[in-house]
Amino acid sequence: MKLKVLGCGGGIGGEDRTTCFMVDNDVLIDAGSGLACLSLEQMCGLEHVFITHSHMDHIALLPILLDSVGHIRGRPIRVHALEATIRALQEHVFNWRVWPDFTRIPSASRPYLEFNPILVGQTLDLDGRRVTPISANHVVPTVGYHLDSGAASLLFSGDTTVNDSLWDRFNSSPNARYLIVESAFPNRDRSIAVASKHYCPSLLIPDLAKLTGRPEIYVTHMKPGETETIMQELRESPLALKPLSNGQLFDF
Numbered sequence: 001m002k003l004k005v006l007g008c009g010g011g012i013g014g015e016d017r018t019t020c021f022m023v024d025n026d027v028l029i030d031a032g033s034g035l036a037c038l039s040l041e042q043m044c045g046l047e048h049v050f051i052t053h054s055h056m057d058h059i060a061l062l063p064i065l066l067d068s069v070g071h072i073r074g075r076p077i078r079v080h081a082l083e084a085t086i087r088a089l090q091e092h093v094f095n096w097r098v099w100p101d102f103t104r105i106p107s108a109s110r111p112y113l114e115f116n117p118i119l120v121g122q123t124l125d126l127d128g129r130r131v132t133p134i135s136a137n138h139v140v141p142t143v144g145y146h147l148d149s150g151a152a153s154l155l156f157s158g159d160t161t162v163n164d165s166l167w168d169r170f171n172s173s174p175n176a177r178y179l180i181v182e183s184a185f186p187n188r189d190r191s192i193a194v195a196s197k198h199y200c201p202s203l204l205i206p207d208l209a210k211l212t213g214r215p216e217i218y219v220t221h222m223k224p225g226e227t228e229t230i231m232q233e234l235r236e237s238p239l240a241l242k243p244l245s246n247g248q249l250f251d252f
């Protein structure tokens with residue numbers, strides 16, 4: 001599997017784009033503003049979008065993606081998400097007021113959008129590429145994803161704060177090679193991190209100590225302008241963490 005980072009910021013501005021990863025040529029993880037890097041042709045090739053949760057920075061460009069490619073593709077894009085996330089998208093986005101209900105356009109029998117409810121721990125096998133939602137601890141129902149090619153695997157935390165199940169999952173996956181974990185805030189905003197259920201370095205470092213293996217660890221979802229401060233604060237950890245960056249490619 002190849003995962004390319006299209007966006008990994010906790011906001012926008014300059015090089016900062018919000019969460020969107022592309023897996024091979026046909027799968028997206030989240031649909032934040034990083035999605036805008038894709039050409040029309042690349043967008044037309046997308047078959048699956050796995051959404052972590054309903055927050056705007058992760059779904060911002062999903063409505064416009066569907067509107068841009070639906071008439072060209074002639075077949076739906078499958079959007080995989082928790083039942084609660086699907087409900088939020090239906091009630092608050094695809095409700096005809098904010099955006100049309102693309103599960104009924106151009107017709108309910110041949111729509112641009114098809115929702116597929118997912119469950120934590122339930123693996124979807126896409127031609128040997130295994131995608132498993134893993135639980136996260138955030139202010140709305142949220143998942144991360146475990147992507148497994150068989151040869152090796154990558155775990156993406158999604159938006160989360162202190163979350164033992166993430167570390168348990170990593171420790172029980174013998175082929176786990178990469179970890180992409182969020183640290184949205186620097187330590188001076190720890191109270192905001194706690195209230196909004198994100199990590200900051202002083203919350204993440206004790207959790208990193210729970211890892212039994214030695215993965216390559218990349219940090220994502222950092223607030224614009226705070227990357228240097230957050231990475232500096234993460235040097236307190238004995239593990240070598242690197243900032244995730246746009247355009248980065250993982251091959252596993």
Ligand SMILES: [Zn+2]
Binds near residue numbers: 053055138159
């Ligand atoms: Zn969020």
Ligand SMILES: [Zn+2]
Binds near residue numbers: 221
């Ligand atoms: Zn977010």
